[in-house]
Amino acid sequence: MSYKHKIISIDEALSKIKSEDHIVTGLAAAEAKVLLENLHRVADYVKGVTVTTCLPMVLADYFNDPTYKDSFQMDGWFYTAAIRKAQSNGNISFIPNHLHLAGIKRLAHKQPNIYIGNATPPDQHGYVSLSLSNVYEKRMIEAAKLVILEINPKLPRTFGDMELHVNDVDYLIETDYDIPELPDIEPNEKDLKIGSYIADYIHDGDCIQLGIGGIPNAVATSLMNKKDLGIHTEMITTGMMKLVNAGVITGKKKNFNKGKLVATFALGTRELYDFIDNNPSVMIKDGHWVNDPYVIGLNDNQVSINTTIEVDLTGQCASESIGAVQYSGTGGQADTAIGAQRSKNGRSFIALYSTARVRNKDTGEREEISKIVPTLKPGAAVSLSRNDVDYVVTEYGVASLKGTSVRERVERLVQIAHPKFREALMESAITLGIF
Incomplete structure (x- = not known):
């Protein structure tokens, strides 16, 4: 099927953008890389354009250069280093969300004029694959007045609900760039210790969800001796791929989608793609659907493994902000943690190092602080309510919080804090009246 009449240049695509437009782009490696890198070129002709993103990989001038802040506003569902570097420019704002509702709630508030993303070239039947993400992409495509896709032969063709007919696309831009990758971070000693603690709670036949970073990678490394694990996860990772190749993940014991790795996006190395x-x-x-806690809970023995920035002594998890400063996002943390606990024999783990090294504002020197704290930093976003926390894990052990009183939580969390902070944490708990 011929699609050549839909191919346009970058300049032609940019000419479609008007003042006050609402543009939505794909998540992470599914974003429209070339269009976003060139978006600032129309800054002199447009004002008040909103670009909604999630986990962006491109440090694009339209939001990174404060010169363009009158022309472009970025609203993000999940921050990355690219956004953190530029959020002081004054034209970036966070959209609080649980990932399974991110697209639906955004559409209830604001309809997109334009969707831009990437896809594989059309096949002989006229279908492209959206390739790496369908967190919200298809819903936005259906709602948008104009759909522009960058087609790239380097994208993997994926299945599930990723097919889109070229008739449902207004314009195509031919590209050939390398797909952004997420490095496969080598776990350090702390990661491996935490990973081994969590692995002790994972049994043959369990269905797992893993997040991003050294600790989830360490968990994957620690699971190499397990059998017949399944996957129902927000994100397919390189670590999961290694477990499949090692014969650890088979999906044979899942209640539904047996033998399938189920996810809503993929991000990792070229090897994963x-x-x-x-x-x-x-x-x-x-x-x-994937991140709906009800759906997650339909698999027996579902295990959710996520990380956090700090935990207070009652179990509140601040996983996305440092004080009032947005750092990442809620993403699917609450979705998967609650979903796993709905599951028969399900378990949910929140992992973190016991300490962090931060710069002292007065001296300028770096100092070690506890990440288990009496109270969260002022303005911190609570990503996972204390009502929804199951296990908390540091390199010093595992604290089971399900069904416990605040007093019991204080005792258990202090025991997995760094030893040099335990006495001060207990004193603070007494002063606060929670112990």
């Missing part, structure tokens, strides 16, 4: 390319065992589905 090659693995998911034309792989019928990988299902990338609508994020509203």
